[in-house]
Amino acid sequence: MRPGSSLSTRTARGSSSRRLHANQRRPSEPRGGRKTGGRLDWQTLRFQIAAGLFAVIWVVLWGRAFYVQLVMGPELAEQAMRQHTYTELVEARRGTIYDRNDQVLARSVQVRSVYANPREIRDPVHTALTLAPILGLDAASLQKQLEKDRSFIWVSRKIDDATASAVRRAALPGIGLSREYERVYPFKHLAGQLLGFVGLDNVGLEGVERSFNELLAGTSRKNVVQRDGTGRGFYTDSASAAQGKDLHLTLDVQIQFIAEEVIAEAVREAEAKWGGVLISDVESGEILAWAQYPFFNPNTFRLSTPAEYRNHLAADALEPGSTLKPFLMAAALEEKIVTPDTVFYCENGTWRTNKIVIGDDGRAYKDLPVSKLLTYSSNIGMAKLALEVGAQTYRTYLTRLGFGQRTGIGVGESRGILHPLQDWREVNLMSAGFGQSLSVTGIQMLQAWTTLANGGLFRPLRLVRDESGREHQASQRVFSARTANEVMRMLIDVVDGDGTGTRARIPGIRVAGKTGTAQKADPHGKNGYGEKRLASFGGIVPADNPRYVIWVMLDEPTTVTYGGKLAAPVFQKVASRVLAYGGYLPGVVFATADGAPGTASSSRPARAAKPSKVKAGASPDVTGMSLRRAMERFALAGAVPEVRGDGLTVFRQQPAPGEALEKDGSPRPCIVWMSREAYEEDIRKAEQQAAAQAVETAQAAAVPAPRQEKASSVQPGKTEAEKKDSSTGSPRQKTGTGRQSAQAAARTGTSAR
Structure with missing residues (x-):
């Protein structure tokens, strides 16, 4: 036996003995939770609790991740897109509207609008108190708007540059400026009812702006703008809006101004409800003027009522009265039902039939030839002529002239009222003979009169110069040239003879025209008509070589009601000035007793001789020319003359034609006298001096x-x-x-x- 073996054996036995005693002392103690001196093993317990908590948190996190990624994923992605990008509307610039000479009638200018993002505004009270005085708004109301839980609101639309600069200088958080376009009409009320207007969103609401909105508006686009950390945009998609196309109208601003000035004066003097003038070019069918009074300014359309911006000349269907008689006459002559020498008995001014009583306004006519029915405007004679023509034939010609249907010029218009053939009774036919029992618009009357002036050839009226297709539309013959010329001779007699239109005469110009005074329908009046009237006049100048057709109408005048006394003078003033502007005035020829040129004027219109070439520095020959042409020729020569007197043509000029415009290095006085009276007045003053x-x-x-x-x-x-x-x-x-x-x-x- 080794020496150390007994010692190790004893030690092992001692340890086993101690464990045995210990087990005997704690027979019920759990194995996982030992006690040391009567205490738990907290280290183990903490570990177990922490492990359990980590397991729970891990499960919760995975569950949350599952919910966020799979359940809420699309919604959160959309929110992130809204936070980091926003959509900006790039508004298209609306096309410009021009007249025939490229004068701007309507255009769009860039302006600024104020918007707010209430979610970015830290102090709504301060922002409202600062912004309200700048924009002229109520601070309390603005504060309520800024406190809304929204990302975008309009604060003020289309402000001026000074206001926009003030907003920019204020540098308020959450307040910004956006670019928009505002419609501006440089000539204010000129052709206001025809042009119409656009709303805040650049959409045409009335007139040409509405009818041609698709062409003018263009196409706006939405661009995506990314934001940086502060919410400011730093990248914009390069896509731009498709700009609107321009529109060229057939109107002439100068002729439009003339028509508006004259009709405004007439409506005020007659105390009429409204009045209008339409002018067309016979050869092309283009509308040169569309004037209406009271005026309407599209720049301030919010201050106007619907009655003020109503386009009466296209939207109002009224009974025309005697201005419709020439077309019945043309139908009768075309069908060879009568000749100019056919005589009608006019019943001494009163015709009592089984249905109605027809009168000639107190004028007692007995036998009148057809050639004088228009001259004296006999209702009785025209009613009998209508019976001869018949309802079917008369209505057919009215339809071919464009009545009962829209002209298609491109603005909102009424069809008028032309009853179906089966509804025409004898009384309807007789009253239609003198322009009652049917309703027409002003633009329809202009179309019919233009057809008559064009030798009976129907050519659709045009309002847009570059309107595709319409200008090439085939013309249709309604009356033969012979019939049209015969009716024109009758209409000349209305004005230049002893007819009802003598107040439409223009010295040196032959005028063809017809007056009209129509009773207006009134359900409470006698026989369905009341005391209100429509005064009108249709005229053609020059009559022997038609250039312009002018239609005049005044609704419900009170001081004077007859077309011959009210509408005819309006025609005369408008026609005189339009002829002067266009250079279609007659060359006035004076003759002495022996026939040599000198004192008497010719009554037939004639174009001025072809002017000689203008030489710079020399006085041009402008005698007998219109003021417009005289000014142009003096300008080419290098001078601006002083104009004295009122007249249609230059009566006398200084210096004499061919003389130098300068003397001793100094410009000579240049004067043109437009009338004999002005020249003689200067002579008288010179004599006194x-x-x-x-x-x-x-x-x-x-x-x-x-x-x-x-x-x-x-x-x-x-x-x-x-x-x-x-x-x-x-x-x-x-x-x-x-x-x-x-x-x-x-x-x-x-x-x-």
């Missing part, structure tokens, strides 16, 4: 000045015969020298202005 100067000279010298010396002192360059006449004291020469000296003074520009 010459006489006064002579008296002053005589008083200063204290010696009476000889009469012949005064004459020679103001009139150098006299011939020997003139000097001899002056020395012999010829009364004729003395009178002449005074006038010649005045003329000399007028030519040198010394007369009083």
